[in-house]
Amino acid sequence: MAAAAAAAGRGSRGGGGPGRPGVPWASWEERRGGRRGRHHPPAEESQAQRHEGGAGRGRSDSARSPATVAPGGQQGRHRVHLQHGERAPRRLALQGEGGAVVWSFRTVCLFQMANVAFMQGQLDNAEKLYKASMSYLLAGDTKEDDNAILEMSLKLASIYASQKQHELAVAGYQFCILTLEEKIAKQKDLPEDVLPAEEKANTRLLLGMSLDSYARYLLNINQLPAAQQMYEKALQISNDVQGETHPQTVVLMNDLATVLDAQGHYDEAYSYVKRAAELAKETEHSEEHMVLNNLAAILMHKEDFLQAKQVYKEALKQAQQKGDVVSVQHIQEELAELAKRRKGSK
Incomplete structure (x- = not known):
C-alpha cells in the first residue's frame, strides 16, 4: 500500500x-x-x-x-449489480480483474x-x-x-x-x-x-x-x-490495440505533431499531421476541422503560405458548418497571422 x-x-x-x-x-x-x-x-x-x-x-x-449512467449500465468493462437476495443496494459487486470485487454501497456513493x-x-x-x-x-x-x-x-x-x-x-x-x-x-x-x-x-x-x-x-x-x-x-499503443483509423489514434497523431512543431521539427510534424488529416477525412472524424487547423499552422511555419491558406479556408468552412464558434474565431485569427507573415516575407 x-x-x-x-x-x-x-x-x-x-x-x-x-x-x-x-x-x-x-x-x-x-x-x-x-x-x-x-x-x-x-x-x-x-x-x-x-x-x-x-x-x-x-x-x-x-x-x-x-458516470452519467447508473451502475450496471453497459458502458465500460466493469459491471455492477446487486448481490443475490438483497432488497436494497447496501453492497454492490463490481466485476473486475480476476472475478468479483465487492464494493460497499458507501464506496460506490463516494x-x-x-x-x-x-x-x-x-x-x-x-x-x-x-x-x-x-x-x-x-x-x-x-x-x-x-x-x-x-x-x-x-x-x-x-x-x-x-x-x-x-x-x-x-x-x-x-x-x-x-x-x-x-x-x-x-x-x-x-x-x-x-x-x-x-x-x-x-x-x-x-x-x-x-x-x-x-x-x-x-x-x-x-x-x-x-x-x-x-x-x-501513447500513439504506439493506440495504433497497436485500436488501429490507425481509430479516433483516438488520429487525435494522438495530431498531438504528437503539435509537440514536434513546438520544438521546430516542422518536417516531422508535417508528416504526422498530414496523415492525421487524411485519416480524419477518411473516417469523418468529428474534429477534422481542428486537425486541418493544425495542418495549416504547421504549413505556415514551413513557410508554405499558399497551401496553408487553402487548408485554413477548408478548416474554417467545416468549423462554420459545425457551428463551432470558438474554432471559427481562432482560425480567423490564424488567417490574419498568415497574411502578416506572407506580407513580411515579400
Missing part, C-alpha cells in the same frame, strides 16, 4: 476517472473534449479535466463518461460523488472523495495494481497538476505508468484461460491513457522532449 499512498500524496489514496474505473480507452476518448495543442485554445473547463480528458466541449452529450465534484470543477472536494473511495477499496481485497486503483490515481495526478502541485502530479503520473508497465510485462505470457485478451488490452489502453495525460501536462509546463516521448508511446 505504501506506493499507492505515496502516489496519492499526504499519505492517502489517489483520485480516479470521471467514469467507472477500468473503462477502456475507447470510451474514455469519446468523452474527452476541449482543444488540443497550442493551435487550439481550450474551451472553458477545469485544467484537471484538460489534463485527464474532462467533459469539455467537442463531444456530444451522448458520448460522455459512463466514487459517484467524486465524479460529480470533478466534473463540476470542485477539485478539492473531488480529491478527498477519491481518496476515501480508494482507502475503502485498498482496505479490502483490491490490489494496488488493480486497474480501478490506477485509473483513480491517474485522476488524482491530474487534479494535482491543475493545482500546480508539480511534485505530487509527477509522482502520480509516474506511479501509474511504471506500475502499468510492470503489470503488462507480468501479464504478457499468461494464457487466454488465465487472463483473457480483452483484459490485457484494457490494461494497455489504460497505460496509453496515462501516457497521454502525462504528455499533456508536460506540454503545458513546456517540457517538450519529455512530452514528445510520452505521446510517441
Whole structure:
C-alpha cells in the first residue's frame, strides 16, 4: 500500500476517472473534449479535466463518461449489480480483474460523488472523495495494481497538476505508468484461460491513457522532449490495440505533431499531421476541422503560405458548418497571422 499512498500524496489514496474505473480507452476518448495543442485554445473547463480528458466541449452529450449512467449500465468493462437476495443496494459487486470485487454501497456513493465534484470543477472536494473511495477499496481485497486503483490515481495526478502541485502530479503520473508497465510485462505470457485478451488490452489502453495525460501536462509546463516521448508511446499503443483509423489514434497523431512543431521539427510534424488529416477525412472524424487547423499552422511555419491558406479556408468552412464558434474565431485569427507573415516575407 505504501506506493499507492505515496502516489496519492499526504499519505492517502489517489483520485480516479470521471467514469467507472477500468473503462477502456475507447470510451474514455469519446468523452474527452476541449482543444488540443497550442493551435487550439481550450474551451472553458477545469485544467484537471484538460489534463485527464474532462467533459469539455467537442463531444456530444451522448458520448460522455459512463458516470452519467447508473451502475450496471453497459458502458465500460466493469459491471455492477446487486448481490443475490438483497432488497436494497447496501453492497454492490463490481466485476473486475480476476472475478468479483465487492464494493460497499458507501464506496460506490463516494466514487459517484467524486465524479460529480470533478466534473463540476470542485477539485478539492473531488480529491478527498477519491481518496476515501480508494482507502475503502485498498482496505479490502483490491490490489494496488488493480486497474480501478490506477485509473483513480491517474485522476488524482491530474487534479494535482491543475493545482500546480508539480511534485505530487509527477509522482502520480509516474506511479501509474511504471506500475502499468510492470503489470503488462507480468501479464504478457499468461494464457487466454488465465487472463483473457480483452483484459490485457484494457490494461494497455489504460497505460496509453496515462501516457497521454502525462504528455499533456508536460506540454503545458513546456517540457517538450519529455512530452514528445510520452505521446510517441501513447500513439504506439493506440495504433497497436485500436488501429490507425481509430479516433483516438488520429487525435494522438495530431498531438504528437503539435509537440514536434513546438520544438521546430516542422518536417516531422508535417508528416504526422498530414496523415492525421487524411485519416480524419477518411473516417469523418468529428474534429477534422481542428486537425486541418493544425495542418495549416504547421504549413505556415514551413513557410508554405499558399497551401496553408487553402487548408485554413477548408478548416474554417467545416468549423462554420459545425457551428463551432470558438474554432471559427481562432482560425480567423490564424488567417490574419498568415497574411502578416506572407506580407513580411515579400
